[in-house]
Amino acid sequence: MANTLLSAGASPAMIHSINEIPEFTPKALGVCINAGTLTSDWLPGMKLAAQVANQSKKPWVLDPVAAGGSSFWLKACLELLALKPTVVRGNGSEILALSKGSVDSNSKGVDSVHGSSDAVEAAKSLAQQSGSIVAVSGAVDFITDGDKVVCVHNGVPMLQKITASGCSVTALISAFVAVDPSHPVEATASALAIFGVSSEIGMDMARGPASLRTHLIDSLYGLDEATALAREDLNGEEHISKDVKSSLLQARSNEKAEKENRSFSIHKDCL
């Protein structure tokens, strides 16, 4: 997660201790709270970080790792959700569990047993209930404010074989939302697209999951505006660069790129 952020031009700090939160969190431009490897000792610090981010008017993003995997995980994620994250990003099973508010008896824990398209309606409903932007990742990523839905088609299936690829893209979303907090849907879609493009470029050089991780990070670091524009088939009005401060893409419908399966498009067009 931290290496992904560094490659994108952000400056991560991984904080666990509740003692550090009041002093440190106000200094951050954005906060990412990740429920993976959760223990009851860590939860109060996570909640305090969310509260301090809210008080400091800083955006924060929740990764509800394995929300449907156990009662403890689900309760913790629902409590964090009640603290009003700017964005929630999870896989299909995580978003379905949060939306239903129940543990999934078929859950494998961290890995999704649902496709992202199975969770689009749950994501819309969760966004309406929570007031947060909700992103469901998978073969297609869906981002919704409860009304409009944006789709991102970038990415490679091998990402599922790298643990914490989802966590890393959530961290990237935090950085993008931190630099454009007034456009959280666009920032979230942009982060997912940029991560996906980087994985596609990285996959051309990779021999398996371990080398994909390396090449993804290298590709994100080396991504320039021209390459991102070409791979996204965006029009000339959008500006992307490897610097997250200028890499916020606008979601839009694009029929040609849609056929190529390589772009943003609006939900009704891409389903």
Ligand SMILES: Nc1ncnc2c1ncn2[C@@H]1O[C@H](COP(=O)(O)OP(=O)(O)OP(=O)(O)O)[C@@H](O)[C@H]1O
């Ligand atoms: N089948 C796929 N094809 C293309 N990209 C995919 C596919 N599945 C996942 N991705 C991409 O992989 C990244 C991680 O999404 P995923 O849904 O696997 O997260 P996750 O299950 O939370 O992962 P983790 O728990 O390992 O961090 C996203 O950028 C997503 O777009």
Ligand SMILES: Cc1ncsc1CCO
């Ligand atoms: C494998 C795993 N277990 C808890 S968190 C995590 C990383 C992917 O979310």
Ligand SMILES: [Mg+2]
């Ligand atoms: Mg995950």
